Amino acid sequence: MAKVKGDIEVDIEGCKGCEICIDACPVENTIAMSKNVNSKGYHYMELINDTCIGCANCAIVCPDGVITVYKARK
Amino acid sequence: MEETKQDIKKPENLVYKKTDLMTDKTLSYCPGCGHGVIHRMAMEVIEEMGLEEETIGIAPVGCSVLAYEFMNVDMQQAAHGRAPALATGIKRVFPEKTVFTYQGDGDLAAIGTAETIHACNRGENITIIFVNNGIYGMTGGQMAPTTLEGMKSSTTPYGRDTKKMGHPLKMTELVATLPGTCYVTRQAVHKAAAVRKTKKAIKKAIEYQKAEKGTSFIEVVSNCSSGWKMTPVQANKWMEENMFPFYPLGDIKKPEK
Ligand SMILES: Cc1ncc(C[n+]2csc(CCOP(=O)(O)OP(=O)(O)O)c2C)c(N)n1
Ligand code: SF4
Ligand code: SF4
Ligand code: SF4
Numbered sequence: 389m390a391k392v393k394g395d396i397e398v399d400i401e402g403c404k405g406c407e408i409c410i411d412a413c414p415v416e417n418t419i420a421m422s423k424n425v426n427s428k429g430y431h432y433m434e435l436i437n438d439t440c441i442g443c444a445n446c447a448i449v450c451p452d453g454v455i456t457v458y459k460a461r462k
Numbered sequence: 463m464e465e466t467k468q469d470i471k472k473p474e475n476l477v478y479k480k481t482d483l484m485t486d487k488t489l490s491y492c493p494g495c496g497h498g499v500i501h502r503m504a505m506e507v508i509e510e511m512g513l514e515e516e517t518i519g520i521a522p523v524g525c526s527v528l529a530y531e532f533m534n535v536d537m538q539q540a541a542h543g544r545a546p547a548l549a550t551g552i553k554r555v556f557p558e559k560t561v562f563t564y565q566g567d568g569d570l571a572a573i574g575t576a577e578t579i580h581a582c583n584r585g586e587n588i589t590i591i592f593v594n595n596g597i598y599g600m601t602g603g604q605m606a607p608t609t610l611e612g613m614k615s616s617t618t619p620y621g622r623d624t625k626k627m628g629h630p631l632k633m634t635e636l637v638a639t640l641p642g643t644c645y646v647t648r649q650a651v652h653k654a655a656a657v658r659k660t661k662k663a664i665k666k667a668i669e670y671q672k673a674e675k676g677t678s679f680i681e682v683v684s685n686c687s688s689g690w691k692m693t694p695v696q697a698n699k700w701m702e703e704n705m706f707p708f709y710p711l712g713d714i715k716k717p718e719k
Contacts, residue, residue, distance in 0.1 A: 392470060393470075394470065394477075395470040395471055397471065402488060404492075404493035404494070405493055406493035406494030406687075406694040406695075407494070407693070407694065407695050408494050408694055408695060408698065410695075411695050411698070412653065412654050430493070442470075442475075442477055443654075444477050444478035444654075445654035447478040447479075448478065448499075448654045448657045448658065449499065449651070449652075449653065449654050449657055450498075450499075451489070451491065451493075451494055451495055451496065451497070451498030451499050452488075452489055452498050453480035453484060453498065453502050454480075455478070456476070456478065456479045456480075457476075457477045457478040457479075458470045458471050458472070458475040458476055458477060459470070459475055459477045460469070460470050460475060461474065461475060
């Protein structure tokens with residue numbers, strides 16, 4: 389398995405399901421909208437693969453600032 | 463040794479997290495609305511420049527009327543369109559403070575046209591952040607002065623007819639002609655690269671304010687998925703295809719040395 393480079397954390401309750409992050413992610417099939425909804429009824433974004441490179445594009449464009457990004461150093 | 467996901471989520475690997483200068487309140491904006499990103503970029507700049515104790519922001523009337531709930535700095539809320547007048551008063555009483563206004567296009571370019579133009583013409587040492595989504599978002603998507611020719615809104619259901627309704631107003635180009643403005647630019651927040659540029663522009667604007675160069679003016683072309691009746695992703699695409707040709711991005715005026 390390839391080395392994992394990045395990881396994200398989503399504040400599920402704060403996500404409004406706008407999908408702007410999905411459009412901004414440079415690595416296809418890394419993040420997607422969950423089939424499940426949060427308590428407000430929004431489908432929330434989730435990481436679906438270990439392909440995240442920690443570029444933070446998703447977090448920067450997220451209007452609600454609900455994504456935290458980590459990237460392996462070195 | 464191969465790194466697992468558990469190894470990565472450590473404080474030293476953190477690359478992005480919402481700034482503490484945004485409060486924990488849920489933003490009152492629709493899903494995908496650019497207001498949230500623009501708020502956050504302004505607060506990231508204030509935090510990075512270490513100005514949180516001395517910044518005073520002015521909230522407008524419009525969807526961002528509650529900006530003071532979300533930005534964790536001192537704020538005042540102005541009557542519709544009067545933010546530049548309020549900012550003028552505050553800056554003149556406290557010239558050492560960092561003062562910015564945050565205004566929509568209905569607020570800044572319709573009811574507040576006079577206040578905007580005269581503050582810029584006097585060269586008040588303030589920073590104006592102008593969010594242009596081409597529509598009155600809060601009140602139900604009515605035509606704004608900035609609405610594009612042919613663009614549909616609740617008061618132009620067949621599209622804006624410039625013969626009857628006048629032409630879209632390029633407020634940013636207009637204030638750039640005034641000697642009081644030092645830095646005038648147009649940015650966007652639809653893509654990560656654009657967001658980074660918007661942040662840089664806000665930083666420059668605040669630096670010019672600190673150097674007492676005059677009024678700095680940043681237009682951010684933004685979306686209004688509710689008013690435009692599109693999904694947020696569609697709205698951003700529509701914005702690129704329709705707003706940017708008429709409202710091109712980039713610096714319009716920079717200070718002479
Ligand atoms: C004196 C006065 N006139 C009219 C209104 C109604 N009003 C509230 S918000 C608004 C327009 C807001 O549009 P804009 O500045 O573009 O902000 P947006 O909501 O799109 O972010 C209007 C006309 C008001 N609140 N006060
Ligand atoms: S950090 Fe970059 S690669 Fe990872 S999910 Fe976000 S946009 Fe995609
Ligand atoms: S951009 Fe933010 S609010 Fe929108 S779907 Fe992604 S995580 Fe949720
Ligand atoms: S109405 Fe438009 S400007 Fe107002 S919050 Fe919704 S999307 Fe944003």
